[in-house]
Amino acid sequence: MFYGICNLGIVPLRKEPSHQSEMTNQVLFGEHFTILEKDKEWSKIKLSFDNFEGYIHHLQFQEISEDIYERIVNDEYTLSNEIIDFISTTNNDLITIPLGANLPFYENNRLKINTSIFNFEGKISKGTLDKDKIIHKAFTYLNTPYLWGGKTPFGIDCSGFSQMVYKLCGYKLLRDANQQATQGEVLSFIEESEPGDLAFFDNDEGEITHVGIILNNYQIIHAHGKVRIDTLDHSGIYNAELQKHTHKLRIIKRII
Incomplete structure (x- = not known):
């Protein structure tokens, strides 16, 4: 080897x-x-x-x-x-x-x-940080342009974003959104979620293709065009600029 x-x-x-x-x-x-x-x-x-x-x-x-x-x-x-x-x-x-x-x-x-x-x-x-530090790290990437396969503040994709934020806080996530969705504890409702939990979204075929980090007040930070903050509801992610839902909610997971 x-x-x-x-x-x-x-x-x-x-x-x-x-x-x-x-x-x-x-x-x-x-x-x-x-x-x-x-x-x-x-x-x-x-x-x-x-x-x-x-x-x-x-x-x-x-x-x-x-x-x-x-x-x-x-x-x-x-x-x-x-x-x-x-x-x-x-x-x-x-x-x-x-x-x-x-x-x-x-x-x-x-x-x-x-x-x-x-x-x-x-x-x-270095080491593991408290869960509330996840949001602080996530905001470091705000407005980073979307880049397929990217995981830096100069270009990042949705799962690269969640992985790097968790990594900086001392926790391991797998690389792709569908892999990350296999980790952690399932939450039944948005109301049960805490800032730092992950929300996953699927396509019309039922495949998980997107992930974001939940914030306070029914908001989510995620990489879509850029790292941005949108509204999260029971249907999915609502983009106020486009005045429509852009992603369909599939599952919410608590990693830590």
């Missing part, structure tokens, strides 16, 4: 081994993974955090040993906590990193990938 880690800020994860292929996810700095297959240019990988699979180009990650991989897996996550920040190498080269990037082996403003030492003096997020 081979292992790898992302050593660049934001790297696309492709559906197929081609730069022209659909981006289904992104790999952020410090995210680690197992390598399932590899050829001259591309590797099929499985991310450690959520088991999501896809293809990454060989020039956009470094291989690591099984020992380093296991140490990262067993270590507590330390994440960058600013919309954008940077780390510097010992040669003073800068690498820009987004909110939620992993900082492996972080200690005393330093982190390490293989034998490379990096300096980071920005704000960090």
Whole structure:
């Protein structure tokens, strides 16, 4: 078995081994993974955090040993906590990193990938936070443009948004909305929900295709065109600008 880690800020994860292929996810700095297959240019990988699979180009990650991989897996996550920040190498080269990037082996403003030492003096997020912090983190992404497969403040999709908000608070969600809907406790009514709970929405075929984070006062924050706040009722999401419901409510889940 081979292992790898992302050593660049934001790297696309492709559906197929081609730069022209659909981006289904992104790999952020410090995210680690197992390598399932590899050829001259591309590797099929499985991310450690959520088991999501896809293809990454060989020039956009470094291989690591099984020992380093296991140490990262067993270590507590330390994440960058600013919309954008940077780390510097010992040669003073800068690498820009987004909110939620992993900082492996972080200690005393330093982190390490293989034998490379990096300096980071920005704000960090570590450990599990109280549930009320979920809303605070969610508002950090407000007005982020929608991007299929995205999970940064420069472009994000609905499930990437919920996953990253929960990750910054120290909780694991799977990557796609239909996967996230399998987690947590089912709530019977909107009235039972609390800020930070998740609402899921389905299409005409009954497939769950959308997710958002419930706020106070029957509101929801979600990624649709951009990360926005709309009204949530028993039918679904009501967009006041369009004066119509845009998503049909399927289920409400409490994760924490």
